[in-house]
Structures are given as structure tokens and as C-alpha cells.
Amino acid sequence: MSEHVVPVKVYVLVFLALMVLTGLTTGVAFIDLHAWNTPVALAIAVVKMTLVVLFFMHVKYSPKLTKMVVLTGFFFMSLLVAFTLADELTRGWSPKAQNWDATASSATHNPR
């Protein structure tokens, strides 16, 4: 399996796409999309990252072993974030035990 040489045209097109996406993400930040502000900004960043990884970093043309390591890296990072948020975002969900507030206020430890 010989190394694939990416044509210069592809690099220039990827660069231009990254420029357009940078302009788009900057412009859209000045518009209030309410709950979509952060998801849109992150989605554009993920598209930009994918372009860099596939073409500049040659992963599109790399062996399956390399692709697996790349995916493993991002998979474990998403686990890190997902399990942290699974704790943080669900703290108000479970019902409080009886007399919880009384017990908590009498204890010296104060979480927040």
C-alpha cells in the first residue's frame, strides 16, 4: 500500500472551505440562535476538524489501523465529557431524601 499523494488543488479547496467556515462561525456568533448558539458553533468546529484530520493529516488515505487510533482518541474524549455531564446535568433529577435540607444545613460541609 503506497502513500497517496494529495493533489495541491485538494489542499487549496480544503483551505478555502476552512476560511469560509471560520467566517461563518464568526458571523453567526453575532446572531442570537437561543438554545442553538453553542451547538451551531461546535458543529462548525467539528466540520473544520474533520477536514483537517481527513486531508491535511492524510487520515482519509491512511491504513485502517491509523483510522482506528484516531477514532479511539476522540471516542474516549467524548466518554470523558459525556460521563462528566451525566453527573453534572442530572443533579437536580433525583428526589431529595426526607430531612435532607435540615441535615445538610447542620453539617459543616456546604457543597455550593
Add this chain to the structure above:
Amino acid sequence: MADMATHHAQHDAFKHQFEDMDQQRDAGTFGMWVFLAQEIMFFGGIFGAYIVYRLLYHDSFEIGSNLLDVKFGAANTVVLIASSLTMAMAIHSAQAGKKGKTQVMYLLLTVLLGMIFLAVKFTFEWHNDYTEHLIPGFGFVIRDAWGAAGVHVPLFFCFYFFMTGLHALHMIVGIPIILVIAVMAWRNRFDEVYYAPLEMVGLYWHFVDIVWIFLFPLLYLVGGRYLSIGGH
């Protein structure tokens, strides 16, 4: 395959434990990506912490983000992506069998763009933050205009300086490595069969670019730019 191996085996850079140059190159790329997977987790920790604290102190983080200057952040994004293009072109010129001088030219362009990025970061952004009393630990002043949320604005700036600082540190490490590789390229060490060091430093540089691709929206953009909450 057998005669390919003998053909490649004659290359100076061929190491005898490999079947051929292709396997040698794939092994190197694999090793570099294992290192980068570790880097993903390294930055992942600080990104995860940023997400949690942003959820806890949303208003304070929006005020902090508004105090950053988008034009410098956006300009630096363009500069850094351009440096990724010149880095990709340095590798391409080796793959296309161009002379060492062409590779050196692209590598020096990459270093130049990287230094412009750092210069903008330090002289315009961080220096302005210092004069505006926005560096925690160096006379940070909580302004009355920020209201009740003001008390946690220094926390945003802790994240801002640690994240951009860690990113800048990666660039400061990368630039001398690129220069060493440029010396190797000048001595015509790389050709269309062997360019592993060039490819490895390229992977590192593109990774640093990707970190910035996430830092730019998370720090500069998702801070309620459409609001007027006492920013620039």
C-alpha cells in the same frame, strides 16, 4: 512485493526490522497518532472542566467572553489555518520529489505564520488583558457593571489563560522542531520515499491547529456577542 522491498531496502533511511518502506512509514504514523490520542485526552480534561464551569457560571462566562476581542481571535484562526496549509505543502513537495529548498521554504513560511500567531496573542491580546486588569493574580479588577455575576468572571479568565497558554506552549515547542526538520530538509534528507520526520511534525502542527479550531468558538464566540453586557 519482494522486489519492491529490495528496491526500498536500498534507501539510506530504511530500518532493517521493517518489511519495506511502506510498512516503516505506516508504523511511524501509527505511533504518532497514539501520541496524539494522548494529547486529545490531555486537552480533553481541560475542555471538560471548561464545559462544566461554563454550565455552572453561564452569565459570568458570557461576560468574560465578551471582554475578548473577536477580531484578534478570528485573524489568528486564519493565520493558523494558513500555517497548516503551508505545512501540508511542505510534505507535498517532498512527496512530489521537489528539492529540499522547496520544502525548507514552506517550513519557514509555517514558522513565520506560527510566530505571527504568537505575536498577536502576546503583544495585542495578553498585553491588553494586563492593562485592562483582566489577568487573575495580577491585579484583576471585578467591575461593578458586571453585577452579581462579576465574582466568577476571574474563573473564565483562568480558563482562558490556561487553555490559550497550553496551546501557545505547544506552538513554542513545535517551532524549534520544525526548524530542526528544516535543516534536515535543507540537507536533502527527504524524498518521495522517505519523509517520515516531515510527516510527523506535520501531524503535530495540524493537531495544534485543531485545538485552536475548538478554542476559538468556545472562548471568543459562544459568549452572547449579540448582547450588550459591557464588553468592548
